[in-house]
Amino acid sequence: MITVARLSFVLGGSLLLAAAANAQDPRQHTRMVPRGTIVTQSQAEALTLTLGSTAMRSIQTWIRTAGTIDKTGRILTASLSGTEAALVKAGQPVRAFPPSAKSSMYQAYVTKVVPHAGGTTVEALLKAQGRANTTLYVMEIVVERGPFLSVPNEAIIEEGDRHIVYVQRDGQYSPQEIHTGIQGEIYTQVLDGLQPDMQVVTFGSFFIDAEHKLKGTDQ
Numbered sequence: 001m002i003t004v005a006r007l008s009f010v011l012g013g014s015l016l017l018a019a020a021a022n023a024q025d026p027r028q029h030t031r032m033v034p035r036g037t038i039v040t041q042s043q044a045e046a047l048t049l050t051l052g053s054t055a056m057r058s059i060q061t062w063i064r065t066a067g068t069i070d071k072t073g074r075i076l077t078a079s080l081s082g083t084e085a086a087l088v089k090a091g092q093p094v095r096a097f098p099p100s101a102k103s104s105m106y107q108a109y110v111t112k113v114v115p116h117a118g119g120t121t122v123e124a125l126l127k128a129q130g131r132a133n134t135t136l137y138v139m140e141i142v143v144e145r146g147p148f149l150s151v152p153n154e155a156i157i158e159e160g161d162r163h164i165v166y167v168q169r170d171g172q173y174s175p176q177e178i179h180t181g182i183q184g185e186i187y188t189q190v191l192d193g194l195q196p197d198m199q200v201v202t203f204g205s206f207f208i209d210a211e212h213k214l215k216g217t218d219q
Contacts, residue, residue, distance in 0.1 A: 050203040051168060052152040054194045059148055059184035061087060063141040065122075067096065073130040076108060078139055081119035087143045088113050094124045095140040098131050102138075106130060110141065150187040151194065154202040156180070168199040 067078035076096055080088060094108040112123040124139065156178075157164045163180050166173040178193030194200070 049201065051199045052155055052202040054149060054151050054190060054196055054198045054200065056147050056196065057150045057187050059145045059150055059182050059187050059189055061143040061145055061182070062185045063087065063143060065139050065141070067122075067124070067137045067139040068135055069126075069130050069137060073132075074126045075111075076124045076126065076137055076139060078122045078124075079119055080122060085115075085120035088120060088122055088141055089143075092144075093142045095142070096124070096126065096130075096137045098134045098137055100134070101131060104131055106137075108139075145182050145184060148182065148189040149194070149196060150184075150189050151178075151200055152202050153183070153186060153188050155200040156188060165194070166201040167194070168201065173201055 063080070063084045065078045065080055067076040069076050076094075088110060090110050090113055092110045094110060096106045096108050097104055106126050106128060108124040108126045110122060111125045112121075114121045114123075122139075122141070124141075130137070151165060155165045157166075163178050164175050165178055167176045176193055179191040181189035181191050183189070
């Protein structure tokens with residue numbers, strides 16, 4: 001895995017080389033043929049460049065909230081408000097752990113959802129006895145939003161209101177604007193801009209983006 005210092009060194013060297021080239025021939029800054037950014041095999045290995053794919057996946061939203069446990073050590077109660085409250089249903093899986101012992105993860109599931117003015121009260125049942133002498137828990141309620149065409153969150157670069165991914169085509173990496181829908185914990189829904197089974201850059205996308213912008217485009 002590349003370190004931050006090493007990545008900065010590689011990026012810095014690339015920026016200096018590109019700047020020198022542009023100073024000699026200003027047209028190189030605004031013209032790129034073929035369109036895209038080429039990364040050599042050695043650069044890809046140095047950056048541990050990785051790819052993901054566009055595919056139909058189940059997108060999950062993890063709703064995190066604070067909960068308290070009852071005297072039996074099994075029933076957690078939490079209060080939710082806003083749009084998240086409407087997503088919680090009985091039967092959804094829950095992960096819970098005490099703030100003081102994050103490694104002590106307990107599995108649970110939602111048993112009751114009670115709407116009230118301003119929000120919802122949620123109860124969840126632990127599958128095992130909770131930690132002794134602990135009343136406060138962090139709860140992560142896992143909400144399945146449904147299967148959608150999606151890409152890994154790491155692939156998306158945000159530029160203001162625009163969302164860009166870099167698509168691998170014939171050894172080159174080209175920017176592609178996409179429109180997104182539901183942003184899950186790991187994957188984000190793609191409404192348009194990509195087709196299934198396309199390869200997109202995940203780790204290393206910011207390096208590709210920097211290289212592409214230095215070279216410029218014909219737009």
